[in-house]
Amino acid sequence: MPLGWMQHEAAVAEPVLQVRDLSIAWRGPDGRANRVVDGVSFDLAAGATLGIAGESGSGKSTLARALLGHCRTGSTISGGSIRLNGDDLVALSAPDLARRRGRVMAMVPQNPLASLTFHMTVGRQLQEVLRLRAGLSDKAARLRALELFDQMGLPEPEQLMGRYPHQLSGGQRQRVVLACAIACDPLLLVLDEPTTALDKTTEAQVLELIRRLRSARQGAMVIVTHDLNVVADICDRVLVMQHGRIVEQGPVAEVFVSPREAYTRLLLGAALRVEEASRAKPAAPGQALLEITGLGFRYARPSILRRIAPGPPILEDIGLTLAQGEVLGVIGESGSGKTTLGGIVTGLLTADTGRVVFDGAALAARRTPEQRRRIQMVFQDPLSSLNPRRRVGDSVMRPLRLFQGLDQRAASRRAAELFEQLGLEPELLSRFPRQLSGGQQQRVAIARAFAAGPDLLICDEITSALDASVQAQLLDHLAAIQRRQGTAMLLITHDLSVVWRMARRVVVMRGGRILEAGETEVIFRSPTNPYTAALLGAATRAARAGHPELIEANG
Amino acid sequence: MRAMLLRPAASLGLLLVIAHVLIAIAAPWIAPFAPTSLLDTPLEPPNATYWLGTDDLGRDAFSRLLWGGRVAMLVAFSAGAVAVLGGALLGLSAAYRRGSFDDVLLRLVEMKLAVPTILFVAIFVTGFGQSVPVLIVAVGIIQMMGVVRTTRAAGIVLMEQGYVRAAQLNGESGPTIILRDLLPNVADLMAVEFALRASSALLLVSALSFLGLGISPPTPDWGLMVEDGMALLESEPALVLAPALCIATLVLGINLAAEGLADALGLDAARGGSG
Amino acid sequence: MIYLILRRGALSLATLFLLASFIFFATEVLPGDALDVSLSADELAMMPPEVLARRKAELGLDRPILERYLSFLGGLLTFDLGRTIITRAAVADIVTMPLRNSLALAGVTLLLALPVALAIAMAAAHAKGRVLDNAVSGAAIIGYSIPEFVTGLLLIAVFAVWWPLFPATVTASTDDPLGVLLAAAPLAIATTIIGSIAYLGRILRVGLIEVMASDFVERLHLSGIPRWRILWLHALPAAMIPGLSAAALYAAALVSGVVVVELVFAYPGIGAELVRAVTRREVHVVQAIALAAAICVVLFNLVADLSIAALDPRTRR
C-alpha cells in the first residue's frame, strides 16, 4: 500500500544531521586548489529523506562522501562542520571516524558491481560486515545475513549466499550492497545514485524497497541523484546543487511546483510533460527513404558452436519505415537492441535475416561510397567522437574533401558555415577537442555528419552524456539544421523527453522486439502496452510532483 | 611535460639521461686524449694527466669512458626506435584488422618470448656479422614484441572510439585510419615504451658485449671495458667500476624518466616493461 | 571452459611447431658447421680437402636441408632428441641435468623473491607516496637497472675474495643432488634474486596501488573495515592477477635467460650449455634446449592462467 508522502511532513523531529558552512577543496595534478563544495549548510530530521540533486560536477558525490567523513585522495575538508548524532565528523580523528563508519552512518555505493569484491561470494562479504561491524558471531552473522537478503526481496537467499557478484543481476547486486549498508542499522544512510545503473522496471522495484526501508527505520536517509523523477518519487525535501553551491532547497512539493531559482526551473523544464503540446514539427510527407522488414540478428559465435547453441537473438523480426526528412524516435532501455539496429542501418553490423532498403536499393554489407556519404551517424560519448590529436576543423573538413572533393579553402569556408548553423563561433575550428565543452564537442560531431550532406542521420543516445541545461540547446540546433537540409533522422534514445521534443513518430523496443509504434502524442498520452505505460509513469513523476491527485492515478 | 617535472625522481632521471647524452656528443671535444691512441705504460694508477689511469694497452681510461657511451647509446636508442615504430605499426594493424592477421601475430609474439634472447642474438650475429647496424636490428626485433602487445591492446580500445567508427563508416582506407587516427593516439604510450625499450636494450647490449656477441673492439664501449677490466678488479678497480657505474646510472636515469613520464600520462609503465 | 583450454592447447602446439621450425632454419643459416669448429687452425691446415669432405659425409653434415628437417621433425614426434654431431652422444644426456639445475635455480629464486617482492609491494602500497614507498620503489628501480653480470662480479669481489664467506664459483658437478648444488651456489642465487625482487616488486606494487584506488576498497573503507584486513583479504588477491602473467613470463625467462649468471659463477645451467652448443655448432643440442625453453614458457603461462582462473571467478564460465 503506497504511503502518500504527505504524512511525513508533519512528524518534524529534532535534526539528526546539521551541516554548517561545509567547504571541500581538491588539489589537482597541476597544483591548483579548487573548491568542489563551497559553503553548504542544511539540516536533516530523523525519519526524513533528503534528495541531493545536481548535474555531474556539481559536487553532490563529494558531499555525500563527506557525510561519512571521507574525502577521496587529493581533496580535504577545508571548513565548516557536520554534526551527526552529537559529534562533529570534521573534528573527529581517523580511528574515531572508522569506529562510526558502518554503524552510525553508512553508504550505498553507486556502481554495485565495482563496489563488491569480485573474488568473494556476496554471502561472505555481508557476513564480514555483520561480524566485524555488528559484532555478531559467525553463526548469528549467517542467520542475520539470510534474514537481510530475504528482507531485501532477494530470491532463494540460501543459494544466493554462495554466488559471486558477477553472477547476479543489476537489481540483485543493488539489493546486496543495500543489505551491507543497513547491516548495523545506521542512523544516517547515504545512497549514491541508487538506480542510475538499473532499467526502469528494476528501478521501480528498488525504489519500492527503499520506500519500505524508510518507513521501517527511525534514521535519516540522503539520496544523491541527477534524476529528478527519483527525487520526486521518494524524497521529502530536495537540495539542488550547482558548482558546489546549494542553488535552492526545500520540500519537494514546493520546489517542484514553484521553483524560485532559474537553474531549478531549467532542470525541471527538461522533465517530460505530456500535458503540453509536443514541439516536434510535422515533416512534409516525402516518399519512403528507409524500409526495414523482418530484420533478425545474433552475435556471431565460433562456427562449431553456432549450430549447437546459437547465441541469444539480439533483434527479432524488426520492421519500420522512414520517409525523407522525417524524424523517427526509437525508445528502449539498455539491452533492448536499439543500438544494434542503428549499427545495422549504418553498416557497422550485418543482419542475419531481413532486408534493409534505402532509397529503393537493398543495402549490402559492403556499401558504395555514395551510400556511405548519404548515411551518417553521431555517437553517444562526445569526447570519443572526435580525434583528440586533430583540430576540430580538420575533423569536419575531412568528409567535405573526401565526398565533395572540395579544396582546402572551400572546405574550411563550408565548415565555418556549418559551425554557425550549430551556434559555434568559427574560431573554434582551430581548437582541439579537449578545449571544448561536452555540448560543443557533440555539435562539432553533428557538423561533421552534416558536412557529408547525408539523407539519413542515425543519432545513438547523443544527449545522454550531456547535462540537462546543454541538451535543450543541442536539440534545437539539431532540429534546425535537420529541417534546413531535409535529412531524415533515426533518434535512438532511452530519454522519452528527447523523443517528445523531436520526433512525430516513435517506436518502443524491448528484448530485441518492437512492442509499439505510432504517433508520439498518441502513444505518450495513452499507451496501450503496459511496459510503455511503466516507462511513461517513471519519466513523468517530476512533472506530477506536487499534484497528489496525479500521483495516485499513475502509481 | 610540466607535470612530469613535478616528480623529483623523474626530473633526476631526465637529468641523468641528458647529462650522459651531452657527454657522449661532446666526447670528441672534451676528451683529453684520443680514445684509441697508445699513450703510456699500461695500467698506470689514476694521476693528474690520466684521471682514471691507463687501461691495459696504455690508453687513457677517462677518454675511453667519455667515448664509451656513444655506441652503446646509439645502439640502445636506435634499437628502441626500431622496436617502438615497428611494434606500434604491427600492433595497431593487428588491432585494426583482427582476424587471421591478429592470430598469426600473437603466435609470433608468443614464439619470440619462447626463444631465449641470447640464442636469438647469437644466431643473428653469427649469420650477419657483428656490425652496429646488425646489432640495432637484432636488439630492436627482440624489444619489438613487447611493444606489439601493449600497442595492440591500446589499439583495440581505440577501435571502439567514435571517431574511428566514423572514419570506417566513411570508407577511409586501413592505412589512413591506422596512421591518422590510431598512431597519434598511442604516441604517449610509445614514448613510455621507447624509454623502457631503450633501457632494457642498453642492459642487453652490455651483457652481449660481456659475452663477446655485442659491440666489438676497437670501438670504446662500457660493456667491453667492464669485461676487459674484470681481470684487473683487484689491482685497478677504477677500470671496472667507472664503466659499470656509467651503465647503471644511464639505465637508472632512463627508468626513472620512464616512470615519471608514465605517471604523468597516467599509463602503467611497469606492465609495459616485460617481454 | 573446456573449449577455452582446448583452443589454448592447440594454439600452444602451433607456437611450438612454429618455434621448432624457426630454430631449425635459424641454426641452418649459420655459415660454419660442427666439424669446422671442432678443428683448430693447425689441424685444419693439415687436413686435405678430400679428407674434410669425407669426415663431413661421415657426420651427415652434407645431407640436403629438407632431409635433415624431416628427420628433425620425426625425432621430435618420438621425443628422440638425436645425437650430437661430433661426439655422437645422446643429446638427452647433455640437456636433462642442466635443465634440472636451471629449473631449480629459477624455482628457488622465485620462491625466495616472491614473498620479499610481495612484502615490498604491500609496504609501499600501504604507505603510498610517503618515504617508505619512495625508498622501496627507488631501490627496486636500482636493482632493476644494474646489469646482472656487474651484480654477480661485485658479489664475488666482496663476499668471496675480500671477505671469504661464500665460494666464488660453483664446483659441485652437474648431476650432484640439488641440495648440494644449490648450497654451492649461494652468490649465483643471490644475483638472480636481486633482479627478481626488483622486477616482481615493481609489478605487484603498481597492481596493489591500482586496486587500493578501486570502488570496492572504498566501500569497505566506508563500512569501517580496518585497512590491513582490506589489504590482505581483498586487495592482495585482486592485485595478484595482473602480476601472475608477468611473473610467469619472467619465470620462463629465468630458466634460460640467466646465461650471464651461469657463465660468471660456472653454474651448470641450461643457459651456459646453450651458449656452448651454439659456439660448438651442435645444432641438435641447440634445438633441444630452445624447445625445452619454449615448453617452459608455455607451461608457465598455463600455470599462470589456471591460477588466475582460481583467483578470479569471472574467468570461470
Added chain:
Amino acid sequence: MIITRRALGGLALAPAAAAAQPSAPRHGGTITVAQCSANRFVASPQTARHPYFTVDLTTRIPYNALVWVDRQMRLQPELATAWAPATADQSVWDVMLRPGVRFHDGSPLRPEDVVASFELHRRRNFASGQIQKIEAMADGRVRFTLDAGNSEFPYVLAEYQNMIMPAAPLETIGNTGIGTGPFRFASTDPNRVAVYERNPAYWREGYPYLDRIELHNREGQQETALAGLRAGQFDMVMTIDPRSVRGLQRDADLVVDSGGGGHHYVIQLPKHPGSPFEDKRVRQALALSVDREAIVRLVYGEGNGWIGNDSHLVAADPNFLPLPRLPRAEAVARARTLLAAAGHPNGLNLGTLYWSPQSPEVGRYFQVLQETAREAGLTLALEQRPADGYVQFRTGDNDLSKGSFHRFAMTAVGPRNPGISLFRMRGEFVESGHWRGPEQDTYMALYAEAMREGDAARRRDIFHRMQRLLHEEVPALLPGGTMTFSVRRRHVQGFEFHPQIWSVRFDEVWRG
C-alpha cells in the same frame, strides 16, 4: 674487523715459506686445477673419458703417447723407448715399445694396443692422416707406413690426441678412460669436472707424488677462475690471459709459470690482381711498419711474449731464426721509402682486416697493430667476425677464377714442429695467400728436402734457408706471439708449464 684473504693466506703459509731451502718432494695430497683454454667438444657421460673429449688438452694425466715433446720442443721417449726410419726416404718408421708397462686395469701394454689406437687416430685426427698402415712386428716393434716421407714423423706420435688405449673396436675404443698415465679416472662430469686418482703401478718409478687431481673446466671464465684461486677454491689455474700476469706477479702468495713460446697469429695477405699486397714492396713495408716490440710489450707485457719472423715457427723452436732488429724510426723510414717506391708516397689504405676472438687478447693485439702501422702511413680498418663460420669466411672459396678470394684476415697458429708449421706456407694453402712464383717453388723444394733429411743439424740449415726466403718475400705477416702462462699457489711444487699447453705433465708435481 675483516681479515683479508691475503693476510690469512700469508699467515698460514708463513712458517712453510720460512723454511726457504728446497725441501724434498712429499708424497700425497690433492690439488684442484682450473683450466681456461678453449674446450672444443660437447662431451656426454659415455664419451667424457675419451682422449679426444676429456676436459681438453690434459690428456697426459690419464694417458701416455709413444713420444713426448719437452719444454725445448725436443723429442723425448714416453711409451716408445726408441724409433728410427726403416727406409731412406723416411716413409716407413719402426718404434720400440717400453717393456713392463701396465694399463690401469693391470693388463700389459702390447703392440696390438698401439695398432688398435692408431687405427682410430689415423681416421679421426689431422696429424696421423698420413699413416697408411700400422703393423705389430714379431719382435715387439710397431711399424708405421706413411703415404710420403716425413723426417719429423715422431712429432706426430707426440700429438695430444695420439694417446695409447687398450685395444677395442673403433666405435668404443677409449671410452673406458683406461690408459697408462700417472693417474686414473675416479669420476667425470662431462665438460665440467674430471677427478683422477694416483696410479700405483705407473711405469715411471716413484711417480706421481700426488694422491688426487681435480680438474675443473673454466673455459673462457678466467676472472672467476682467478677469484676461485684467491678464495682458496683452486690450487692452480692453467692457461691464463697474459694481460693479468702483471697483476698476479705482484701477489706474493702466487707463482706464475711461463711455458716459453705459446701461440701466435698469421695474417693472410691476398695477392690477387688489384689487391694492395700484390706488390712485394707493400708487404715488406707492412712487415717493417708493424711495431712488433710494442705488441709484445703492450699486449703481453715485458718478457711475456716473443717477436715472430713471419714464419709459422715459434721462437721456442730450436730451428727458429730470429729477424734482424731495426730501431723503430729507421724501420718506419724504410717502410715509407718502400711505399713511395711502390707508388704510394703519402700512405696507403689496406682495407679491412677481419679477426675472430680465438683467445682473450686477440682484440687488443690487432688494435696495437692498427695503431703502429698507422705511423708508417699504412691505415687499415678492423672488423670482428664471430668464431662460427670464420674458417669459411676468411678462406672464401679459393677459386681465383670465380673471383671470391680469401680475405685480409688472421687466424691462430699453434706451437708445432717445423714439419707441420712450415708446411702451412705452401702455395695451395690459404694462409700463404696463395703465394705463387719461383720463390714459392724453391721454398717447397727445400721443404721436401728437409722432410727426407734424417740429420737434425742439416735439417735446421734447410729450415733457416726457408725462413730467410720468407723474410724476403713476406707471403704472410706473423708479427709474434705470447708465452703460455699458468698460475699456482706457492704450496704447489714441481710444476713446469709448456709452450704446447697440451703437452703438460703432472708426474713431478707435489704439494708442499
